[in-house]
Amino acid sequence: xxxxxxxxxPSRPGNGEDMGAGIGPVLERPSRRRWPxxxxxxxxxxxxxxxxxxxxxxxxxxxxxxxPGRFMTFPPQGFSLRWYQTxxxxxxxxxxxxxxxxxALGSAVLATSIALVLALVLDRYPVRFGExxxxxxxxxxxxxxxxxxxxxxxxxxxxxxxxxxxxLIIAHGIFNAPFPLLLISSGLSKVxxxxxxxxxxLGARPATVLRTVTLPLIRADVFAGVLFAFLLSLNEYIVxxxxxxxxxxxxxxxxxxxxxxxxxxxIAAASVLFIAGTGFLVWLADRLAGGLWD
Amino acid sequence: MSQVDLVEVxxxxxxxxxxxxxxxxxxxxxxxxxxxxxSGCGKTTSLRMIAGFEQPDAGRVLIGGRDVTRVPPYERxxxxxxxxxxxxxxxxxxxxxxxxxxxxxxxxxxxxxRAREMLALVQLSGYEHRRPHQLSGGQRQRVAFxxxxxxxxSIFLLDEPFAALDAKIRDELQVELRRLQQRxxxxxxxxxxxxxxxxxLSDRIAVMRDGRIEQIGSPQEIYExxxxxxxxxxxxxxxxxxxxxxERAGRRVRVKTEEGFVVEAELGAGTGNxxxxxxxxAGDVAPGKPVTVSVRPESVRLEPRDQxxxxxxxxxxxxxxxxxxxxxxxxDLIRFVGELIEYHLYTPGGQEIIGTYQRGQRTLSMGQxxxxxVRFDPKEARVLWR
Amino acid sequence: MAVAGGGSRSAKQANRLVYLLLxxxxxxxxxxxxxxxxxxxxxxxxxxIPGGGWETAFTWDNYVRAFERGLxxxxxxxxxxxxxxxxxxxxAMGYPFTYYLARRASPLVRRIGLAATISTLxxxxxxxxxxxxxxxxxTSGIGRLLFWLGLTERPVGYAPGYxxxxxxxxxxxxxxxxxxxxxxxxxxxxxxxxxxxxLGARPWRTFWHxxxxxxxPGAASGTLLVFLLAMGNYVVPSILGxxxxxxxxxxxxxxxxxxxxxxxxxxxxxxxxxxxxxxxFAAGKLLGAARMNPYPxxxxx
Ligand SMILES: Nc1ncnc2c1ncn2[C@@H]1O[C@H](COP(=O)(O)OP(=O)(O)O)[C@@H](O)[C@H]1O
Ligand SMILES: [Mg+2]
Numbered sequence: 001x002x003x004x005x006x007x008x009x010p011s012r013p014g015n016g017e018d019m020g021a022g023i024g025p026v027l028e029r030p031s032r033r034r035w036p037x038x039x040x041x042x043x044x045x046x047x048x049x050x051x052x053x054x055x056x057x058x059x060x061x062x063x064x065x066x067x068p069g070r071f072m073t074f075p076p077q078g079f080s081l082r083w084y085q086t087x088x089x090x091x092x093x094x095x096x097x098x099x100x101x102x103x104a105l106g107s108a109v110l111a112t113s114i115a116l117v118l119a120l121v122l123d124r125y126p127v128r129f130g131e132x133x134x135x136x137x138x139x140x141x142x143x144x145x146x147x148x149x150x151x152x153x154x155x156x157x158x159x160x161x162x163x164x165x166x167x168l169i170i171a172h173g174i175f176n177a178p179f180p181l182l183l184i185s186s187g188l189s190k191v192x193x194x195x196x197x198x199x200x201x202l203g204a205r206p207a208t209v210l211r212t213v214t215l216p217l218i219r220a221d222v223f224a225g226v227l228f229a230f231l232l233s234l235n236e237y238i239v240x241x242x243x244x245x246x247x248x249x250x251x252x253x254x255x256x257x258x259x260x261x262x263x264x265x266x267i268a269a270a271s272v273l274f275i276a277g278t279g280f281l282v283w284l285a286d287r288l289a290g291g292l293w294d
Numbered sequence: 295m296s297q298v299d300l301v302e303v304x305x306x307x308x309x310x311x312x313x314x315x316x317x318x319x320x321x322x323x324x325x326x327x328x329x330x331x332x333s334g335c336g337k338t339t340s341l342r343m344i345a346g347f348e349q350p351d352a353g354r355v356l357i358g359g360r361d362v363t364r365v366p367p368y369e370r371x372x373x374x375x376x377x378x379x380x381x382x383x384x385x386x387x388x389x390x391x392x393x394x395x396x397x398x399x400x401x402x403x404x405x406x407x408r409a410r411e412m413l414a415l416v417q418l419s420g421y422e423h424r425r426p427h428q429l430s431g432g433q434r435q436r437v438a439f440x441x442x443x444x445x446x447x448s449i450f451l452l453d454e455p456f457a458a459l460d461a462k463i464r465d466e467l468q469v470e471l472r473r474l475q476q477r478x479x480x481x482x483x484x485x486x487x488x489x490x491x492x493x494x495l496s497d498r499i500a501v502m503r504d505g506r507i508e509q510i511g512s513p514q515e516i517y518e519x520x521x522x523x524x525x526x527x528x529x530x531x532x533x534x535x536x537x538x539x540x541e542r543a544g545r546r547v548r549v550k551t552e553e554g555f556v557v558e559a560e561l562g563a564g565t566g567n568x569x570x571x572x573x574x575x576a577g578d579v580a581p582g583k584p585v586t587v588s589v590r591p592e593s594v595r596l597e598p599r600d601q602x603x604x605x606x607x608x609x610x611x612x613x614x615x616x617x618x619x620x621x622x623x624x625x626d627l628i629r630f631v632g633e634l635i636e637y638h639l640y641t642p643g644g645q646e647i648i649g650t651y652q653r654g655q656r657t658l659s660m661g662q663x664x665x666x667x668v669r670f671d672p673k674e675a676r677v678l679w680r
Numbered sequence: 681m682a683v684a685g686g687g688s689r690s691a692k693q694a695n696r697l698v699y700l701l702l703x704x705x706x707x708x709x710x711x712x713x714x715x716x717x718x719x720x721x722x723x724x725x726x727x728x729i730p731g732g733g734w735e736t737a738f739t740w741d742n743y744v745r746a747f748e749r750g751l752x753x754x755x756x757x758x759x760x761x762x763x764x765x766x767x768x769x770x771x772a773m774g775y776p777f778t779y780y781l782a783r784r785a786s787p788l789v790r791r792i793g794l795a796a797t798i799s800t801l802x803x804x805x806x807x808x809x810x811x812x813x814x815x816x817x818x819t820s821g822i823g824r825l826l827f828w829l830g831l832t833e834r835p836v837g838y839a840p841g842y843x844x845x846x847x848x849x850x851x852x853x854x855x856x857x858x859x860x861x862x863x864x865x866x867x868x869x870x871x872x873x874x875x876x877x878x879l880g881a882r883p884w885r886t887f888w889h890x891x892x893x894x895x896x897p898g899a900a901s902g903t904l905l906v907f908l909l910a911m912g913n914y915v916v917p918s919i920l921g922x923x924x925x926x927x928x929x930x931x932x933x934x935x936x937x938x939x940x941x942x943x944x945x946x947x948x949x950x951x952x953x954x955x956x957x958x959x960x961f962a963a964g965k966l967l968g969a970a971r972m973n974p975y976p977x978x979x980x981x
Contacts, residue, residue: 136709
C-alpha cells in the first residue's frame with residue numbers, strides 16, 4: 001500500500017550507507033569500423049610507428065646480447081650466450097647484482113612499513129599531524145631525484161655517516177615511500193568500515209580486528225606496494241649514485257660506469273636481464289593490485 | 295535476553311547534525327521492536343549507539359539494566375546484522391559464523407558444533423565451505439543472521455537488512471526472521487524505512503522523525519490511532535482534511551474543512567500516545583482550533599450523487615446535516631490493485647481523496663467522470679493536530 | 681566516524697596511542713626527509729674549501745657564482761628549452777598513439793600497447809639510454825645498417841649529440857605521457873562520439889568538438905609531468921649528450937661527485953628547485969584558467 005496525502009515519497013537516504021548509483025560501463029566497444037577518412041589512417045600508422053619506436057631499441061639490445069661478436073654486424077654472425085656467461089661469472093657484476101637486491105629489498109620493506117603504519121593510523125584516526133606526515137611522505141614524488149640525492153649527501157656528510165649501503169636503503173626507502181602509501185591508502189579506502197565494526201561486534205578487540213580482518217583484506221595492496229618499491233629501487237640510478245659516493249655499486253651504477261670505458265655486449269646482457277626482471281615485477285604488481293591501468 | 299533502555303539519548307555529529315535528539319525508549323525482554331522512519335531520521339545512529347559504535351553526547355544506554363554507555367562494542371554482547379551484511383569476504387561461510395565464537399574463546403570443536411547448528415537453523419547446511427560471494431543474496435542474509443546469533447548475544451540488532459533484496463525473497467526472509475527470533479526468544483531491535491515491513495514483523499513500532507520518537511505502539515495502535523499527522527501519513531495510506539473545530543462533544547468532534555464541508559471525527563483513544571506531546575488526545579481540542587482529520591482509504595464510503603444537483607456550489611450537500619452530508623467528489627480514476635479496487639476522487643476544490651474496496655465486496659455502478667459523495671463513519675476518522 | 685574508545689581508556693589515552701603509532705613513520709620522514717631537505721638549504725650557504733671539504737659559514741658566494749657565471753645561466757636556459765621540446769614532442773607522438781590505443785585498438789592490440797608502455801615506464805633510464813646509444817652508434821647501430829645497405833660511405837655514429845639526447849629524452853618520458861593521456865581518452869564515452877556522428881558531424885569534427893575538449897586535462901597534465909621529469913633527469917643527457925648537452929642535473933652531480941663542491945651543488949639544487957616551483961605555480965594558474973574554459977579554440981560559444 002502506498003501513501004497518499006501530504007507525505008513525501010520514501011526517498012532513499014544519501015548518507016553513504018546505500019549503494020551509489022552505478023557508473024555505467026564505459027567504452028566496451030572497440031569500434032573496428034574504419035571510416036574512409038585519411039586522418040584516421042594516419043592515426044593508425046602513427047600508432048604502429050610509435051609502438052616500434054618503443055619496442056625496437058630494447059629488441060636491438062637483446063640482439064646485441066646474443067651476438068657473438070663484440071660489435072653488431074650485418075648480417076649477424078650467429079647466436080651465442082657467451083656474454084651472459086661472462087656476466088654471471090664476473091665477480092664485479094655479481095657484486096653489483098647482490099648490492100642492488102639488498103638495497104631493493106631493504107628499501108622496499110622500509111618504504112612499505114612507513115606507508116603501512118601511516119596509512120593504517122590515518123585511516124582510523126585522521127589527526128592533523130598525521131595528515132601533514134602523509135603530505136610529507138608524498139613529497140618525494142614531486143622532487144627531482146637529483147635534488148633528493150644532493151640533500152641526502154649533505155645530510156649524511158653532516159652526520160658523518162656516508163658511503164654505506166644502509167644510507168642507500170634509507171634514501172631509497174624514503175624516496176619510494178609514496179608508491180606503497182598510495183596503494184595501501186587506496187586499498188584501505190575500499191575496505192568497508194562495516195566489516196571492521198562487524199568483527200568488533202562479534203567481540204574482537206581493535207588489535208584482533210586489524211590482524212584478522214583489515215590486514216588480510218589489504219594484503220594484496222601491501223604486496224603490490226613492496227613490489228613497486230622494490231622495482232623502483234632496482235631501477236633507480238642518480239640517488240643511489242650520489243648517496244653511495246663511489247663505494248657501493250648497484251647494477252644501474254655498474255652498467256653506467258661500464259659504458260664510460262667500453263661498449264662490451266656484457267652490458268647488453270645485463271640490460272636484458274634487467275628488462276626481463278622489471279617486466280616480470282610490473283606484471284606481478286599489476287596482477288596483485290588488480291589492474292592498475294585498465 | 296535482556297531489556298534495552300535508551301535514556302534521554304542525544305547525538306550530534308561534527309558539523310552540527312543532530313541525528314538523535316533526546317530519545318528515550320525501552321525495548322522489553324524478548325520483544326521485536328522496530329525503529330521506523332524516513333531516511334536520515336536517526337534510526338541507524340540509534341542502533342549504532344546500542345551496539346557501541348557511536349557514543350551519545352548526552353544520556354545513557356542500558357542493556358539488561360547495566361549502564362553500557364562507555365563500554366566498547368566488543369564488550370557489549372550484541373549481535374548485529376549490518377545493512378551491507380559485512381560478511382568477511384576472505385573467510386568461508388563456516389569461518390564467518392565461527393568468528394564470534396572464537397573471539398569468545400570457545401574451543402574449536404564446540405565452536406564448530408555450534409556454528410553448524412546455526413547454519414542448519416538457517417537452512418544452509420552444506421554451504422559451510424563456500425565464500426560469501428558464491429552465495430545468493432538471500433543466502434548471504436541468512437549467513438549474517440547465523441553469524442550474529444551464533445554467539446548467543448543478549449540483543450539482536452538489524453539495520454535495514456532486506457533493503458537490497460527483491461520483493462519475493464524479502465517476504466520469505468521476513469517470515470524466516472520472525473520465526474528465528476521467536477524460536478530464540480531474543481530481544482530484537484530492527485531498523486527499516488519500509489512501513490509495510492515494520493507492520494508485518496514487529497511487536498511494537500517506534501516511529502521516528504528528525505531524531506525524535508513520534509509514537510511508540512503496536513502496529514495496530516499505530517495504524518488505527520496515529521498520534522500525529524506525520525505518523526498517519528507515514529504508516530499506511532491516508533486522506534487528510536485540514537480544518538477548524540466547530541463543535542466538540544466528548545470524543546466526538548465536528549470539523550469544518552478548508553473547503554467548507556463539515557465532517558465528524560473522533561479523538562484517538564490515546565493508546566499509543568505515550569511519547570508524543572503532539573497528541574490530539576489531550577483535552578484542549580476546542581471550537582476554533584486548527585486540526586486535521588485523517589481517514590483511511592478503506593473507511594471511505596462512496597454513494598452515487600445526483601448529477602443535476604451538482605450545480606456551481608456543493609448544493610447537493612447539506613452543510614448542516616450533522617456531518618452526514620459528506621463530501622461531493624468526481625471519480626477521476628479506478629484502479630484494480632490486487633484484491634482491492636482503488637478509487638481516485640477529486641473534491642470541487644481539487645483535493646484528491648482515495649477510497650478502497652475489497653474486490654467483490656460491493657461494486658458501485660460508477661465509471662470515470664461519475665459524481666459521488668464521500669462519507670465515513672466518525673469512529674473511523676481521527677482528529678489530529680495540524 | 682570514530683569508533684568509541686576503549687571502555688576504561690579515556691579519549692586522551694587513545695590520542696596518546698595515535699601519536700605513539702605515528703612516531704615511527706613521522707619520525708622517519710622528519711629525520712630522513714625533512715631534515716635532509718633543510719640540510720640542502722643550509723649547505724648552500726656553507727663555504728667550499730678547494731681541494732676537499734667545506735666549512736660552516738653563512739655566505740651568498742655560491743649563489744653569486746651561480747648567477748654571475750654565464751655558464752650556469754646558459755645551462756639553465758638549455759635545460760628549460762630541451763625539456764620543453766621533449767614535452768612537446770612527447771605530446772605530438774603520444775596523442776595519436778594513445779588515441780588509437782584507447783579508442784580504436786582491438787583488445788589484443790590494446791593489451792600489447794599497454795604492456796609495452798608500462799614495462800618500459802619503470803625500466804631504468806640507464807638501460808634505456810644505453811639502448812639508444814647502441815642504436816645510434818657507428819659500430820653496432822643504424823649507422824652500420826645504412827653502411828651495409830650501401831647508403832653511406834662509412835658507418836656513421838649519431839651519438840653522443842643533441843639529436844641523440846633529444847631522442848633519448850623523448851624515449852624516456854613518452855610512457856608517462858601515454859599513461860596520462862590514456863585515462864582521459866578512455867573515459868570519453870563512445871556514445872558521445874556516436875551521438876555526434878549521428879547528428880551528422882564528420883569524424884574529424886567529432887574529434888575536434890567532442891574528444892579533444894574532454895581529453896585536454898590529460899594532455900595538459902601529461903605535458904607538465906614530462907617537462908618536470910625532463911628538467912630533473914641526469915642519466916639521459918650524460919649518456920647521450922656531449923658537454924654541450926649537459927643539463928642542470930648533470931652540472932649539479934658533477935659538482936657534488938667530481939668537484940667535491942657540495943655547497944655549490946646544493947646552491948644550484950636550490951636554484952633548480954625554485955625554478956621548478958615557479959613553473960609548477962605558473963602551470964597551476966594556467967591550467968586553472970583553462971579549466972574554466974574547457975573548449976580551447978572555440979569562438980562561437
Ligand atoms: N558519521 C556521521 N557524520 C555526520 N553526520 C552523520 C553521520 N552519520 C549520520 N549522520 C547524519 O545523521 C542523520 C541521521 O542519520 P542516520 O542515523 O544514518 O539516519 P537513518 O538511518 O534513519 O537513515 C542524517 O542527517 C545523517 O546525515
Ligand atoms: Mg540508516
